[in-house]
Amino acid sequence: MLHWLCPHCGVRCETSLPERVNTPCGLCVATATWEQLPAAAHRMIDDAIRRGNIPGLLAMRAADPPINLPHAMDALEYRHQAGVRPGDASS
Ligand SMILES: [Zn+2]
Structure with missing residues (x-):
């Protein structure tokens, strides 16, 4: 595996694809x-x-422009970190 640090947030990344090295996570x-x-x-x-x-x-896929898998999984994680989670109907 190849390793690099995300140029934006510095998180450690790994890939088997050389063209992905030094790209954002x-x-x-x-x-x-x-x-x-x-x-x-x-x-x-x-x-x-x-x-x-x-x-x-499904809502991400229906958006314009759509967010398709696998990016939708990362976007979902991003929203979870922003505090948007299933079961939170308070807002
Ligand atoms: Zn990053």
């Missing part, structure tokens, strides 16, 4: 992808994630 790519979406899509996806991870992934 999946979470940084997910963050950049997320920030390109309009606010309406953010609300729709966050509401879906609060209903469950699968609805969240």
